[in-house]
Amino acid sequence: MPAKIPATVVTGFLGAGKTTLIRHLLQTANGRRLALIINEFGDVGVDGDLLRSCGDATCREEDVVELANGCICCTVADDFIPTIEKLLARDEPPEHIVIETSGLALPKPLVKAFGWPEIRTRVTVDGVITVIDGAAVSEGRFVPDEEALAAQRAADEALDHDSPLEELFEDQLACADMVILNKTDLLDDESLSAVSTDLATQLRPGVKVVKARHGAIDAAVLLGLGAAAEDDLAARPSHHDAGEEHDHDDFESFHVDLGTVADPDALARKLKPVIEAHDILRLKGFAEVAGKPMRLVVQAVGGRIQHYYDRAWRTEEPRGTTLVVIGERGLDRDAITKALTA
């Protein structure tokens, strides 16, 4: 029987740096034939587009498959398994499959899918890599706001779960074979050491934490872990082991169209107060800047905003500015749209 094709699952919360890590991985893959499966929560695919335009020979357009139809952990049968089967049926199947989950996905149901008869004899999970936004952890993003939680519990006695952010964070850590502690450039030594110590208590024994800036960890480190994660699911605890539904009801997403913007810095200045006022977790997309032939990439993780030109607009593609907004349920879409389009 031919050897199984290894698959690496890259998970981690919204904006932790998964796409950035995968871009670096592609640049260091040494000609290995990779296929990428990219899953996003928002209704507009941004990550797939960014990876496709990286112009790397390891990453041809046809090797990037987008699953934008909801979170991968909930659409395993409909989307994920057929996608893997199509990759395996190619004349030249990939040598390694890399899967970027949405930032809101639970990794365990995905790993479980590799035990399905359709694929278990042909693919194995080489490793689950969890990317962590060190700065967000240090700022206490994933520690519940005890006061808010107590108020919620008082209002709803049936409420028995932790904050949705905390649950996801813990699930993603508990499933990891390797943790990438990213964004260390934003941490001083003291915070870095505090975050590292804290993380260590939440991992399965033997799981390594690798510190990174801008996801710059080579393919040689990330690929080839040989974990066969599908065979030891029991060792990877999840908040949803009891069969509780996980339907992402705790989060929501929409997009806003803005037309042409006058200049990138003015756009960033406009975004910042809106992100802060509405506690927007993640905002990303592409913008058309007046008089510029290049497309502007806009990225915000909480209040940290970044923008850069990535490539020229193509003649056939519609120009304009489309931003995906993701936050906890209850976002005031009208107010956010109004503030961004004002």
Ligand SMILES: Nc1nc2c(ncn2[C@@H]2O[C@H](COP(=O)(O)OP(=O)(O)OP(=O)(O)O)[C@@H](O)[C@H]2O)c(=O)[nH]1
């Ligand atoms: N300062 C700093 N910024 C980083 C680092 N890694 C990634 N970023 C930035 O963080 C933002 C989000 O990075 P992505 O790689 O898109 O994160 P992601 O996990 O793929 O995001 P989602 O797919 O939306 O969950 C971008 O603006 C990146 O440039 C890092 O190590 N340091």
